[in-house]
Amino acid sequence: MRLAGTIFPVIAVIAGPAFAADLAAPLTAEVVLTDVAGGTTDTVLPGQPFGIDVTLTDAATGGALKGFVLEGWIRPVSETDAPCVEAARAFRATRRIPTGGIDLNGIVLAGFNEDGSFGLADPRLDLATANMLAAGTLSATPDLVVADRATQRLIAHLPGQDGLVSVGLTGDVSEIALPAVGGTLAALHVSDDGVIWLGGTGPEGRGVMFHAPGGDEGTPVRFGTRVGGMADAGEGEVFAWAENGFAFLDASSGRVTASGIHASASNAAGIALPDGRGGVVRLVASLAPGGASAHIVFADTPTDGVSVELAAPADRIGISPETGMILVWNADGAVSFIDPATTALAGAVALNQGIGDAVFAGEAAFLATADQSGVTVIDLGTVAVGQAPTLREVRLAPRDAEVTTRPGALLVPLAPSPQVLAVHAASYTGFVIDETSSMGDAPPMTAVRLRGGRPSAVAVLDRSFRETAPGRFNTRAVVNEGGPHELVLTTGIGGMSRCFRFDAQGSAKSAFSIPVLTVDLGVPSLSARAGQVLNVRLLDENGASVALTDPVLEMTHIQFGWRATLSADGLDAGGARFIVAPPVPGHYAVTLADATLKGVEIRATTIEAKQ
Template identity: 30%
Template sequence: MARRRRASVLALALLLAAGAAGAQPALRAPLTAEVRFADALTGAPLAQVTPGVPFAVELAFRAEVGSVPADLAPLAWVRQRDDTDLPCAESAAAYRAAGRAALGSVDLNGTVLGVVARDGAFTILDPQRSLGSANLLAARRFQPAPASIGADPRRAEFLLSLPGTGARRGEVVAISAHGAARVLADGLDRPGTLVAARSGGAWLIERGTGDLLRLGGAGDLRRLPLGARAIAGDGGGEALPARRVAVLHGTLMSVLEPDGAVLAQVAAPEALAVGLTPDAALWLSPGGLNVLWLDAPAAPAVLALPGQFDRLAVGPDGRMVYLFAAGRTGFAVLDLARGRVVQGAGTESPVAEVAFLSDTAVLRLADQSAVGVMDLRTVTPGTEAIVGRVALGPPRPAAETAGARLLVPLTPEPAMLAIHAESYTGFVVDRRNAVSGKPPMEALRLRGGTPMLVQPLDRGLRRVAGDRFQVSASLPAPGDWELVVSTGIGQGAFCAAVPAPPAPSQAVSAPGLIQSRPEGTKGLRLVFTRAGGEPASGVRGVVDFATLTGNWRMRRPFATDQSGITLESYDLRAHLPVVVTPRPGPGAFQPLVIEAMP
């Protein structure tokens, strides 16, 4: 039976006079929460969580009076329990102040990025961490490089199609936000373009056979022998999961329901590109833009265009369609509601990619020199297109990023990451760049090679009903884990044990010692020795510093060299006396009290 825990998360009450307080009934928390751990795909309750396998965390809030606040935005993370942990309320306050959980925790908030490089390296980055390599959460390498990438919203995993090489067949792998990988499907014949499904899993074109594959999140597979050559989802962008898909196969265009049933099918003998909105299927042909309204599938319309285009991108509301071409500069904007092109503009280099925020379009030039930013609210007939130009870096040959996906929506933030591949840097732009003409104020350094495909993954809690929230998680290892939830209202927070298998028992040895040694005139390094007196070389872990005269605390990762001396130095002069507590393992080293600089 699933483990459930009810926890009081908030209590607000008027303070009455002391004489009247005794006459009042016992206070009850006006907001309570129930935690449930379940299978990420089926929703079946879990008696125990398996490390490395995604599971769902479901939170159900209940208000004793009135209703659950509409703006309730809880945050959550999973940590290994330790005697030095802060209480739940203090942990929640620390998280909201610092914007991230403690080292070793499984953060369940915000967006992370999966980056595929030209050389096959795959890295997972946290865009909120920009100091040095601290934004690197995990890394792997594939040969050859993945052909496509998506994100499963039900299981909070990246999905990568690996084409294989030689005798090695292709496969699709799923990788969690902290890097745990599992094979979703193998033995495939050159898997190619992948579109994540909103219900879990993905749609995939198997280039060797032309089959369209429907992959379930649990690894189940269904083949549709269509001869597919192009696919598009109705999610509002390549990076977003879709409910339905439109497929070009042979001389036909088909719209498929989530279960693979054909909703609509028409002839499209010269189709160059395909798109899909919740209301219409679109495809480009030499004669113009073909529009098939899904409520009238027997009567497709052809809209004339001012020139030849071979690519299209559909806006988030399914109304504005951006048209561009690989071999020509400029673009056009077509309004489906009006049935005609309403704006257009020239560009110094061909447009290679278009991505959208809720009210903004961002256009990346093929030579990587700049992006154009347009406020969709200003797109009206008879007016000049207002395009803010944001420089990214020196121009490069367009062939270097052919087929690349380098525009990344940073949802839920209203911002886009525009990546200049050759400088390994992403620049944050938003609607303000459409008119300000100012350069980006934020940048993110990428890791692991020249980026080619970048995919966002929202790992945060999402509201599935008025009082219910859900998020997917995965534990990196067995152990004593607990879920920490912060409501964001006052000090409302609670902790709940995660039903995970215990960590393997380890032989307990005598603890080692720590000493301090001076480093220059301002800092010190820590010297680790084993119980027998030999240097503790190659030790890695986390060290906590806490002052004895106030509430200052600091936690830092550390590593020792061959002499047992930390590679890092620390300036503790302003906080003495300080207690130093290392955590490379249970009872490995005794704490150290530093009363004065050595």
């Protein structure tokens, strides 16, 4: 579906006709709606993801435009809607979209907690009364979580369970049935076009499997030993490794693009880098058993590679997507650098604290301490033989002796920005750190509260428009109901705005495969004291009460992380009675579960406890 129009400047003309004549030529915008596979579509269904491609050109010259930041949202059409230009002006002033709109800006931060609960937060709302977008509970704490930008959801694997779990931006939970996925999985990844990649499938965990949005799936690689890991390799490829070999695969089709064998590897990393001639160079770095040396090989060349002796034994290895620098480290804080151009040791440092995790963003490496008290930022551009690299110590919070999370769970890149999010679990806080951060004893100024429980993993879902080429932008969206909608676009203050109308077919009820139930508390507020009776009902989409058999109520203070799980004090035909004791004033998220209710989505609600 193509929607085209002219975007006029959002500027109040106050100087008369001469000033108006001097205004820059307007932009021409074309909007194309696409399906998940990227093909143009005329059908938008509620609850089903679709793509939005926007092209901005100069109306006078037809040339592509550079330097614009595109923002927007989708709103159901209503008689009370403000005109397009006024709506865009209000958004730029408040940074909020109207109630009922679908935000296409910024990120959603998903926090999965040690007790199985989860919360979805908008960091831009962190200075408001609450930043929560949705909350819910899974049957177990996930061991692997990834964000699926193509379908605007989070995908998780629960230990000991077959298949995967999908969590939508409204908190809706559904199962993704994949029979080949066992209870133990080594790695999980989702490509830009929504293909799910699973490492460690099959009875012995030797398979690498893909599952495409259209239902196609396959296992293009089976190693001779259990899969050790899998990750995005860049340039549209996935890298997977086992003790005895490695493979690069096309992230969309599953085709093996390169493969090789290790003599024996305890850890490995691989990356595909552009070669400057329209092709790619595939670099693989692996650790020998014991970690005394690293083996470097270019997968596209018929050589045995090079072994590099390390400054100290290591157990982890990684490659910077931006610079290609190879980083090798151990839990005690010893770090070695290998230059891919010379395949030789380029330097080493010893940090004064143990390393819990490390990731790359921009031209820097970010190494989190094992106790989550801080992050060391290493400028990879300063790594050279004979000189010490530039290190920046970023203090986060007091040391936490109870950290038990796996690598990659609480330190995540905020791509495409050169930033990372480092979570301090004990304070329920995520800190945003960029590649030039250096705060000394003060924590970073940008932080977001994670509410609802002690986090064990986080994932970041990008909703914003990404510039794929000069003047070309793309994002994905999901609408919640049928009927006419408007896509509102703006290029910023003093910039330009335009609305595009499209229709969503059907209704939300027909698009979702599971019925939605709503928690009704019967009262607008509570008191912050013990011994209060709360009569809770579960309502269907027609407002009728749903019979409860074994209800469990969960109350969570939105700001402080206090949580209580309560069994019913009594049942009646209309619902259940609970004795609640909110300890302090504030807003509480309230969820209800009943083991006898299958195949339904239960929407949480909130209530305020007053002094």
